[in-house]
Amino acid sequence: LAARTRHAAVSAFVDALQQALSCVTPSVLYHSYETGARQALTFADDRVRLASTRRPREALQLSVIHQYEAVRQDRTWRISSRAYYYRVDDPDGGERLSWHWHPAATFKRPHLHVAALDRRRHLPTGRVSLEAVLRLLLTEFNVRPRRPDWDGVLAAREEAFERSRTW
Amino acid sequence: MATRAVAEAAEEPRPRELTREEGQRLFDQRARRFLGMSGKEFIRRYDAGELDPDEDNVLRVALLLPFGR
Numbered sequence: 001l002a003a004r005t006r007h008a009a010v011s012a013f014v015d016a017l018q019q020a021l022s023c024v025t026p027s028v029l030y031h032s033y034e035t036g037a038r039q040a041l042t043f044a045d046d047r048v049r050l051a052s053t054r055r056p057r058e059a060l061q062l063s064v065i066h067q068y069e070a071v072r073q074d075r076t077w078r079i080s081s082r083a084y085y086y087r088v089d090d091p092d093g094g095e096r097l098s099w100h101w102h103p104a105a106t107f108k109r110p111h112l113h114v115a116a117l118d119r120r121r122h123l124p125t126g127r128v129s130l131e132a133v134l135r136l137l138l139t140e141f142n143v144r145p146r147r148p149d150w151d152g153v154l155a156a157r158e159e160a161f162e163r164s165r166t167w
Numbered sequence: 168m169a170t171r172a173v174a175e176a177a178e179e180p181r182p183r184e185l186t187r188e189e190g191q192r193l194f195d196q197r198a199r200r201f202l203g204m205s206g207k208e209f210i211r212r213y214d215a216g217e218l219d220p221d222e223d224n225v226l227r228v229a230l231l232l233p234f235g236r
Contacts, residue, residue, distance in 0.1 A: 030183055030193065031182055031185070032184075087227075098223075102226060102229075105226060107221070
């Protein structure tokens with residue numbers, strides 16, 4: 001998503017992620033003060049409980065941290081992601097699945113941790129969008145959608161992700 | 168119809184940009200929750216290479232550094 005100003009690019013990016021997350025939670029995303037350097041976003045309270053289509057006590061929890069940076073390209077600004085941490089916890093808080101990409105650590109490529117296998121293993125993945133994680137939760141993990149148009153919202157965002165990714 | 172559309176729009180969560188001070192408070196809370204240290208101590212020890220960036224709790228605080236600096 002290209003924008004005319006740095007601020008517009010950041011706003012469009014954060015708004016889009018918030019809209020995608022609104023498919024599963026009303027929780028607000030907090031993003032860091034715009035400094036011109038790397039920024040981050042997360043939920044106010046680290047993780048949010050997701051309503052279950054089954055019993056309330058089966059509600060999974062979701063943590064989201066995303067690092068990004070506004071970069072100038074020709075005469076426009078666009079957002080470049082720098083790292084992500086998407087984690088799904090069981091109702092009791094134990095980790096179930098985590099999608100990571102954090103080039104500052106030893107394992108620098110995008111990967112998945114599966115607690116039921118061996119949490120220490122880094123299972124290689126391609127770059128995973130938050131929208132893909134949300135779709136997985138909605139279609140295969142009994143998370144109750146918060147809005148009726150969730151499929152269209154996520155599809156539009158996934159298409160934008162595929163269009164704008166550079167790797 | 169228009170009234171319902173306005174009502175639905177009003178229910179949509181809106182992201183919030185934190186001030187520098189609010190961001191530092193959030194960072195400090197996360198460092199205390201996951202590692203039992205203040206945000207300032209985390210930054211000092213992380214920059215000194217004293218914390219293992221592969222440890223999950225270190226990672227989930229380190230990724231929030233843009234709030235804390």
